[in-house]
Amino acid sequence: MTKACAITECTGTAQAKGMCWTHFNRYRTYGDPLATPRSFKDPSDAIKARTNRDGPVPEHRPELGPCWIWTGATNGTYGRINRGLAHRISYELVKGPIPNGLQIDHLCRRPLCVNPDHLEAVTCRTNLLRATGFVARQAAQTECKYGHLLQGDNLYVDKRSRRHCRECRRRRHREAAVRKQP
Numbered sequence: 001m002t003k004a005c006a007i008t009e010c011t012g013t014a015q016a017k018g019m020c021w022t023h024f025n026r027y028r029t030y031g032d033p034l035a036t037p038r039s040f041k042d043p044s045d046a047i048k049a050r051t052n053r054d055g056p057v058p059e060h061r062p063e064l065g066p067c068w069i070w071t072g073a074t075n076g077t078y079g080r081i082n083r084g085l086a087h088r089i090s091y092e093l094v095k096g097p098i099p100n101g102l103q104i105d106h107l108c109r110r111p112l113c114v115n116p117d118h119l120e121a122v123t124c125r126t127n128l129l130r131a132t133g134f135v136a137r138q139a140a141q142t143e144c145k146y147g148h149l150l151q152g153d154n155l156y157v158d159k160r161s162r163r164h165c166r167e168c169r170r171r172r173h174r175e176a177a178v179r180k181q182p
Contacts, residue, residue: 043089058108068115090114
């Protein structure tokens, strides 16, 4: 036996919280199951309407000023306007088209920020190295975990472009040879 949607005059089947999917999603998105979604013909209007311009100031770059936090739909990480990404559209509206081969880097390190002053077109490599992820940490590493410098003759780069300490590699090979002896 299926239940009807709790919203009067709706013929849909109840799915979540007693509402059909349409009303439940409107409730989840807008806080009101009867809210009508707003659509904008001009992306700049969407950015104005769906942006909190009193966002936090980045701790590592306070000179940038406050972030403009996107409050509209997301793809899980970045703000979304129709089929485009909000930060890319914001950049293009203020600074012009993004050059081929470049990506948009968030100087504030907040993916939902659409403040054009916080966005910069950079290469993929620069974007990765400015981040705080694994690639950036590896690239910033100047010593191996045993304190040997990762530069000059002591640096070994394998076929997969991974960096290794030659001193530690020699030690591992010596230890393996000792273990193999009868």
